[in-house]
Amino acid sequence: MERQVKVRFAPSPTGALHIGGVRTALYNYLFARQHKGVMLLRIEDTDSTRFVPGAEEYILEALDWLGIDIDEGLRMAKGGREIESVGEHGPYRQSERREIYHKYVQQLLDSNHAYYAFDTPEELEAKRQQTPIFQYDARTRMEMQNSLTLGMDEALARIARGDKYVVRFRIEPNEDVHVYDLIRGEVVINSSILDDKVLYKSADDLPTYHLANIVDDHLMEITHVIRGEEWLPSAPLHVLLYRAFGWQDTMPQFAHLPLLLKPDGNGKLSKRDGDRLGFPVFPLEFHNQKDGSVSSGYRESGYFPEAVINFLALLGWHNTGDQEIYSMQELIEQFSLDRVSKSGAKFDYEKGKWFNHQYLVQKPNAELAELFLPILKEKQIAVTYPMETIAAIVGLVKDRVNFVPELWEQCNFFFEAPASYDEKSLQKRWKEDSPRHMTELIALLEGVSEADWHHNYATTDQNGNAATRWHLDDIVMPWIAEKEYGVGIVMNAFRICLVGAARGPHIWDITHILGKEETLRRVRKALEVL
RNA sequence: GGUGCUAUCGUCUAGUGGCCUAGGACAACGGCCUCUCACGCCGUAAACCCCGGUUCGAGUCCGGGUAGCACUACCA
Numbered sequence: 326m327e328r329q330v331k332v333r334f335a336p337s338p339t340g341a342l343h344i345g346g347v348r349t350a351l352y353n354y355l356f357a358r359q360h361k362g363v364m365l366l367r368i369e370d371t372d373s374t375r376f377v378p379g380a381e382e383y384i385l386e387a388l389d390w391l392g393i394d395i396d397e398g399l400r401m402a403k404g405g406r407e408i409e410s411v412g413e414h415g416p417y418r419q420s421e422r423r424e425i426y427h428k429y430v431q432q433l434l435d436s437n438h439a440y441y442a443f444d445t446p447e448e449l450e451a452k453r454q455q456t457p458i459f460q461y462d463a464r465t466r467m468e469m470q471n472s473l474t475l476g477m478d479e480a481l482a483r484i485a486r487g488d489k490y491v492v493r494f495r496i497e498p499n500e501d502v503h504v505y506d507l508i509r510g511e512v513v514i515n516s517s518i519l520d521d522k523v524l525y526k527s528a529d530d531l532p533t534y535h536l537a538n539i540v541d542d543h544l545m546e547i548t549h550v551i552r553g554e555e556w557l558p559s560a561p562l563h564v565l566l567y568r569a570f571g572w573q574d575t576m577p578q579f580a581h582l583p584l585l586l587k588p589d590g591n592g593k594l595s596k597r598d599g600d601r602l603g604f605p606v607f608p609l610e611f612h613n614q615k616d617g618s619v620s621s622g623y624r625e626s627g628y629f630p631e632a633v634i635n636f637l638a639l640l641g642w643h644n645t646g647d648q649e650i651y652s653m654q655e656l657i658e659q660f661s662l663d664r665v666s667k668s669g670a671k672f673d674y675e676k677g678k679w680f681n682h683q684y685l686v687q688k689p690n691a692e693l694a695e696l697f698l699p700i701l702k703e704k705q706i707a708v709t710y711p712m713e714t715i716a717a718i719v720g721l722v723k724d725r726v727n728f729v730p731e732l733w734e735q736c737n738f739f740f741e742a743p744a745s746y747d748e749k750s751l752q753k754r755w756k757e758d759s760p761r762h763m764t765e766l767i768a769l770l771e772g773v774s775e776a777d778w779h780h781n782y783a784t785t786d787q788n789g790n791a792a793t794r795w796h797l798d799d800i801v802m803p804w805i806a807e808k809e810y811g812v813g814i815v816m817n818a819f820r821i822c823l824v825g826a827a828r829g830p831h832i833w834d835i836t837h838i839l840g841k842e843e844t845l846r847r848v849r850k851a852l853e854v855l
Numbered sequence: 856g857g858u859g860c861u862a863u864c865g866u867c868u869a870g871u872g873g874c875c876u877a878g879g880a881c882a883a884c885g886g887c888c889u890c891u892c893a894c895g896c897c898g899u900a901a902a903c904c905c906c907g908g909u910u911c912g913a914g915u916c917c918g919g920g921u922a923g924c925a926c927u928a929c930c931a
Contacts, residue, residue, distance in 0.1 A: 337931050372930055446929065458856065460927080491929050509860070518858050518927085526929045534931050558859055558926040581860085584925075588866080591923055639880095643868055647879045666868080668861050669924065676867065676881045686894090725893040735893085754891075816890030828892040 330362025331548050337369045338380035341611035341620050342387050345585040348637045353551045354393045355660040365545060366398040368418045371537050373529045378614045387608040391630045392653060414545040419537045426532040429540050430492050430525045438569040439524060441480045442471035442493045460520045463498040492525040502561035507580035507662045514561040522562055539566045542577055550577045557581040580662050583641050584669040594672045604674040627728030632681040640670045650683055682727040690720035696729045706740045718838060721830040739838055742847050743825025750827035754817035762815050763848050769804055778841045795833035822851035
């Protein structure tokens with residue numbers, strides 16, 4: 326019988342959610358949605374020593390921001406900052422599932438698939454010192470302190486006495502274990518290279534990842550395990566566990582995703598690379614309460630969630646053809662595991678910026694204006710323009726930025742008159758005759774009515790494309806021509822008066838927004854100063 | 856060291872035996888447009904890891920080598 330597709334994202338609350346983890350969550354989500362399946366989120370907090378406060382909230386908030394919706398398990402409640410748990414297979418935090426694991430550990434003990442071991446971490450460390458290639462397995466387990474060498478009575482007596490112990494999986498040597506991976510095909514590993522993995526530790530009364538992961542995936546009816554490539558070497562162990570439990574018939578299918586690599590050099594992308602190269606490695610800014618560190622996030626850097634999704638989706642997956650801009654809906658429709666690359670992808674932050682640019686340019690000006698408002702507030706600008714004007718301003722400069730905060734550097738002169746004038750621009754564009762030109766220009770512009778000042782009309786450019794022409798252009802250009810001043814000379818000087826530098830949109834777009842009064846005020850001011 | 860995975864422009868990738876003189880995108884460079892800076896448009900440079908084999912024909916299949924990465928914890 327065909328089971329409903331069900332995938333899980335199972336992060337560990339040990340800090341901010343790494344961008345590679347975000348991609349794993351995304352691929353799981355895309356796969357689930359495409360197959361009309363269920364996306365489950367479970368928290369794997371089986372290492373009590375690595376728990377970081379706030380990490381769980383962070384993970385759920387990040388997924389919520391990105392639009393990766395959770396159907397079952399833990400998730401951010403709609404519109405709030407509260408975590409909610411939905412589903413019949415809970416609890417969804419492994420630290421709350423102790424009794425469940427007890428039962429299954431016991432089952433493995435009873436069926437002789439596992440045994441108690443009393444070797445302390447120090448003893449194991451000492452053993453590794455003596456024998457550098459030491460592995461706790463069929464060859465060495467009879468030299469160690471465990472219920473196999475001590476006898477079950479002695480083992481139970483030690484436990485009763487309060488000795489710390491672990492439960493280890495007893496792996497039969499010399500068997501080729503076959504794992505079928507949806508991305509890589511069949512992978513075969515000999516069981517002799519596997520060690521007798523610790524499944525449970527009495528120290529904190531918690532299982533390890535391997536046991537918890539298998540038990541939970543089984544109980545939660547997971548059909549596909551889509552996770553990072555770092556798990557591939559332990560996949561055979563997981564297969565063996567499914568078999569030991571007698572669950573091989575409902576064992577999920579595996580897909581191991583390629584890793585996200587450093588932009589330069591080789592190796593896994595790490596938090597350090599972000600710090601070193603100056604880009605975020607996390608979706609949201611994170612304040613680590615445990616070590617006091619602060620990590621920058623994509624959201625705070627001005628990224629749109631759609632852009633992050635699009636960028637990440639293409640880092641490891643690509644459809645046939647040349648399409649690069651994908652909405653979440655398109656990704657859901659087109660995603661497929663067999664088009665996921667097998668090799669790791671270097672993290673190309675520059676391309677990430679380009680994706681954000683694409684989404685920024687597509688956004689309606691009114692929406693961008695709303696997003697820009699907080700930046701203005703931050704700059705302590707008293708906004709005197711109506712929203713439509715701010716939208717117009719943003720529209721004039723948006724195609725030259727990648728991020729909303731960058732808008733400010735491109736349009737600040739609309740909000741504040743130049744306090745100083747750029748030296749380089751001055752040198753190149755402010756000529757000896759400029760003061761005279763500007764004085765004459767003031768006289769000319771003073772004679773323009775308010776209506777004419779703001780008047781424009783549709784026309785065509787030399788290529789026959791639709792264009793807008795400002796009436797002011799019709800007044801100033803003939804004047805420049807008549808006086809033979811040179812368009813570049815006059816207009817650049819004019820621009821410096823208004824902007825303070827040789828940059829910005831077309832000058833009549835600027836004068837329109839500034840208005841006649843402010844425009845003339847700025848030119849007069851420049852004449853005083855320069 | 857052992858085991859596994861991987862291998863096309865600097866980067867992300869298309870390519871599933873002839874359509875490949877290897878396509879697209881980012882970045883770089885040049886030009887056009889132009890009152891400036893951008894955008895945009897046009898263009899340039901840039902890759903099949905190596906060696907064998909299979910085949911009429913290999914980037915594509917096979918073998919070997921090399922390199923890179925991952926794993927090798929009472930972490931996930």
